[in-house]
Amino acid sequence: MFIDRAKIIVVSGAGGDGMVSFRREKYVPRGGPSGGDGGRGGSVIIRADSSLNTLINFRRHRKFAAKAGANGGAKEMFGKNGEDVYVDVPLGTMVYDDRTGELLADMTQNEQQVTVAKGGHGGRGNSHFATSAVRAPTYAEKGEPGEEKNIRLELKILADVGLLGFPSVGKSSLLRKVSGARPEVAAYHFTTLSPVLGVVSLDAERSFVMADIPGLIEGASQGTGLGDEFLRHVERTKVLIHVLDAAGSEGRDPLRDFHIINNELELYSPELVKKKQIVAANKTDLIDDPQKLEKLRKEIEGEGYLFFPICTLTGEGLKPLLEAAWKILQEVPDVTFENPEKAIVYEVPKDEFLIEQKDGAFYVKGKRVEKLVSMTNFEDYLSMRRFERAWRFMGLDKLLKKEGIKEGDTVNLYGVEFTYAENRDSADDEKE
Incomplete structure (x- = not known):
């Protein structure tokens, strides 16, 4: 049966969490931090296959999910990366983001590949956060979450x-x-x-x-x-x-x-x-x-x-x-199918912050904000202090002030809420 259109769901794997651990070898007093990094999550990659001529395989198999990366281990052992998932399509398949209608790729060459859902980065272990002031950090990053997208495939025969x-x-x-x-x-x-x-x-x-x-x-x-x-x-x-x-x-x-x-x-x-x-x-x-x-x-x-x-x-x-x-x-010259202005391989979206006021709260959105929230352990004090430094570095305080935020207002970051307060003196950071 010839099927020339299909819709699928792709989900990339989350990155593994970084590890909090310390060296405990014999005769090594006061061993330093040794937490390893989490593994990278698997990506979902669409690949052109010249042996295929229809999208019939997607009639029953519509969801493609990659595995998450493993958590980091002690002794600076990195977590295992999640395996990538390959989705094979016929030559001539147009790959669209079904939500935005954006053309992601035009699969015209055998073995051509395009990453449509990128795996999350693994969180860094506590060994990355040791400084002269903080020699025994008790926090590590969480893994970056994966992506989920609805993809539309349209086949134009070659x-x-x-x-x-x-x-x-x-x-x-x-x-x-x-x-x-x-x-x-x-x-x-x-x-x-x-x-x-x-x-x-x-x-x-x-x-x-x-x-x-x-x-x-x-x-x-x-x-x-x-x-x-x-x-x-x-x-x-x-x-x-x-x-x-x-x-x-x-x-x-x-x-x-x-x-x-x-x-x-x-x-x-x-x-x-x-x-x-x-x-x-x-x-x-x-x-x-x-x-x-x-x-x-x-x-x-x-x-x-x-x-x-x-x-x-x-x-x-x-x-x-x-x-x-x-x-x-x-x-007749070879037909050029790909349009450089439309056909792309995975690109990181331009970083922009969006602030909305709703129900008395300020909702802050943006790729970097989402990543920062997902990789922060809000139950750890030092991790929270690092979050505050990153917050100031991204200039979100200034943006919120332009939107009219006041002391005591509520800020919502992808479900995490806190009460806005003027920044403490940066000297606090020096103590860390």
Whole structure:
């Protein structure tokens, strides 16, 4: 089954807590602090895999969680890092943050990787906090929490040549005839309900990937007949073979159909109509008047397109068509899929603080604030003093004063509340 959209939840692991311990070796009096650091939490990494061609694996497996890092140990032993979790997706998968709609990555290269949820840093053990004034610190950092995100995956197939045209013009028959793909072929419309890929081999050294794009109809760019679902797959092809029912076997006008489909391409994206197109006039075996085919050829070639009469039933005309497609593929430059302004690998968000007043309290938010709160042991006095120094260093006192905070007001930091007081003299810090 072909699935080209999926939503998943990714959760990275929290960092392990730092350890509070002291050396206790024999003949080592007054041993110093020896607490080790916590391990880093595992990250969730999306990885492109060329062996996949659908997102069907995400129908039942929707949550991917990495393990937390282990806590630090005595004798400055570091905790074990949590293992990263890899989520494999097909080439051509677009990775979005479902909450913000931001494009995180465009997976176009095999083994390409993007970190979508970064594991938390491990907390530092008490051995890091020894100073000339405080030789036996009794506090350590907690591990940084992991991240949780909702991710949206959208697959746009990667193919060299795309087949397009109205339903029942013979696209699936063409793909079956020239490749090993076996799309369903039947005498009714919309037999193909999802894109099908096949490898076309001209000889031992020349081959390309061809995609059968499900039948498009008038109004496809607006979603008629699921057209907008199919049109996005056309974006990833280098060359288009526009298949027409040259015999008009269903009472349709092939020239009119040709213009309708091209109009839908332009309505969906002006870039699509600029792609190189070859016209394959199919079902020539059903044409009783040769002048009818010549008239169609004259009209199409007059608009600047290559024209090839073919018959998918007998195979007539297929070799010249494929040779022409190969020749154009050599002339068309590789498509650049990634947009440097949108496609990114994990970046730390810009540090900004947000202060809101609600229910008589001042709520302070920001990445650094969240990290500071999560890694502080508020039950330890020295840890609290370190928290106060970090608070002043980030300039939060000044920001709160600009917002009108007064002595005795309540400050809320991600669920941790305290009463605001003017800073004590920094001399207190020197004593530590």
